Amino acid sequence: MTSTTFLRIGKWTITVLQCIAIVVPFLFLLVSFSKNDAGTYDTPLGFSNVSLVPEDPDAMQNLSNVSITYVKDEQASTELTIEKTKIHLRDAMASIRTEIFFIFLFFCLLAALGLEIVKRIIRVTEFGTPFNYRTVQYIYILSILFFLTPVVVSIYHYLFGQWILSNFELSGLVLEGQSISYVPWVTTSIILFTIGQVIRQGVLLREEQDLTI
Amino acid sequence: MPIIVNLDVVMAQRKIRGKELAERLGITEANLSILKTGKARAVRFSTLEALCEILECQPGDILEYKST
Numbered sequence: 001m002t003s004t005t006f007l008r009i010g011k012w013t014i015t016v017l018q019c020i021a022i023v024v025p026f027l028f029l030l031v032s033f034s035k036n037d038a039g040t041y042d043t044p045l046g047f048s049n050v051s052l053v054p055e056d057p058d059a060m061q062n063l064s065n066v067s068i069t070y071v072k073d074e075q076a077s078t079e080l081t082i083e084k085t086k087i088h089l090r091d092a093m094a095s096i097r098t099e100i101f102f103i104f105l106f107f108c109l110l111a112a113l114g115l116e117i118v119k120r121i122i123r124v125t126e127f128g129t130p131f132n133y134r135t136v137q138y139i140y141i142l143s144i145l146f147f148l149t150p151v152v153v154s155i156y157h158y159l160f161g162q163w164i165l166s167n168f169e170l171s172g173l174v175l176e177g178q179s180i181s182y183v184p185w186v187t188t189s190i191i192l193f194t195i196g197q198v199i200r201q202g203v204l205l206r207e208e209q210d211l212t213i
Numbered sequence: 214m215p216i217i218v219n220l221d222v223v224m225a226q227r228k229i230r231g232k233e234l235a236e237r238l239g240i241t242e243a244n245l246s247i248l249k250t251g252k253a254r255a256v257r258f259s260t261l262e263a264l265c266e267i268l269e270c271q272p273g274d275i276l277e278y279k280s281t
Contacts, residue, residue, distance in 0.1 A: 211254040213244050 021112040025105040139196035147189035217277040
């Protein structure tokens, strides 16, 4: 397989992933609300590592001594179900889904932006002009995105936890947030930054070569 | 940059046109313009040698150092 074919396949793959990143949150919203009438749609509390767990592990067997109440509307239908070791909330409250949708959309747009930058780098590589300051900027932006991702996720965990605590009365349940590992993200960010610096040096050398008469 | 290129002065003194000089040097007019306007980052010894030969001058006539 030639490098051109490889780049082309990479570009198509990224375009497909971008479409998925943009469409998926809206599909989530559509499915979520279309199943709202049936009342059986399972809305996990958060799509990341924020979960509700019982204070007493034995309560997992029969869901005894655990309950959850929506503060703003005590009549709202809530039902606890067990999936593996986590407790999920079945609900019929549109506000929860809407808020989750916007957070989900934000992350998907962030991913789409990162993919767009990679696509542009592939495009300039295809044209045979990858060594320019624009490419260096793209790589720096990618590096910053990788660096910020765990920070944003941590902030999201905190805010989501606060949101749950202020909206629900939890009895026999505690909020468990698994912290995201910073190491792979920060390492990738440093590697990308270093690659950016290397390309920047290359651009400087090329400029010097071009301006040597 | 404290290095001043006086190529245009020497060219005027020798009454040689840019196109002719570029042809005799074997470089493009665009590159000669970069050299004349002081935008060049470096000059090859071979280019400097050819310039001195064509313009019958010393490197010091073309390049000048001015402290900032």
